[in-house]
Amino acid sequence: MGKRTVQVALLAATMVAAGWFGATKLGADQAMAETTGAVQAASIQNAVTVGAEGSIKVEPDVAYLSFGVDARGKTAQEAQQASAAKFAAVEKALYETYKIDKKDVQTTNFGVQPEYNYTEKEGQVLKGYLATHSVRVAYRDLAGIGKLLDAVSAAGANRVDGVQFGTEKQDQYELEALKKAMTNAGAKASVLATSASRTLGPVINIVQGSAANVPIVTATFDQVKAAASSAAGFSSSVQSGQIEISASVTVQYQLK
Known part of the structure; x- marks a missing residue:
């Protein structure tokens, strides 16, 4: 009986000790969290955050030409066949005459749609079909x-549809x-630090913003149409302008 009493007493003492140590650890964790929060708050108070941009202007090294073939017919099939015949000649000029790689030619639009005339007497009347290949x-x-x-x-x-200029060295720029x-x-x-009679310390945090590439659109439909009879005149226009590539950052510095 005396031995059992001793075991119970030891178990109770162990539980009390465990509770004490647990409470002590919890208190220590809370104290550490409060200390960390205080340090972080002090760090924020002794820091300056600025946003800034950087940009460079470069000469374009590639042009993207957008053009196409429109053909009409009384039926959808007739319009599509007319478009296909015209576009086959365009492809011949691209691939055979100018040796353009097929990977540099991308179809942006292809379709056939009906066209209508409208009169007060008859209302909407089908006049034919338009096939487009861009x-x-x-x-x-x-x-x-x-x-x-x-x-x-x-x-x-x-x-x-126009000419747009860009660069294939986007990552480098x-x-x-x-x-x-x-x-x-x-x-x-x-x-800012000097104005506040402080000294600028090391960087604490950096957040990169998105980079922007501002392409140049030098020629629209009307401009290209007007210049189509003069290759030299058009060439002078496509040489002008630069591409602006910009990037932004938000940087936090320590203040001393």
Whole structure:
């Protein structure tokens, strides 16, 4: 009986001790959390956050030509066949005459739709069908764009939607823009720190914004149509302008 009493007493003592140690650990964890929160709050109070952008302007190295073939017929089949015949001649100019790689030619629109006339007497009356085949061509000989458009127009392309310029070195230029953004962020933060009679410390946090590529659209339908008879005149227009690539960052610095 005495031995059992001792075992119960020891078990009770163990439970009490465990509860004490658990409470002690909980208290320590709470104290640590409060301390961490206080340190973080102090860190925020002793920091400056700035947003900055960096941009570079570069010469385009590729042009995207958008054009197509529109053909009409009394039936959908007739319109589609007429479109196919015209576009076959356009493809010949692209692939055989100008040796353009097929991977640089992308169909952007293909379809046949009815066209109607409307009169007060008869209402909506079907007049025929319109077949459309549009493509987007990546072309890197910027000086020869005018001649290429002349060639596809002569082959049967009767609609030019425009010319857009871009770069195939987007990643490289984006990194350069990011470097400028970080430099600008440091300059801003330094001015703010000096104005507050503080010293700029190390970077605490960086958030990268999205990069933007502003392409150049130099030619619209009317401009291309007006220049179609003069390859030299058109070429001079496609050479102008630059592409602006920008990047943004938000940077937090420690203040000393």
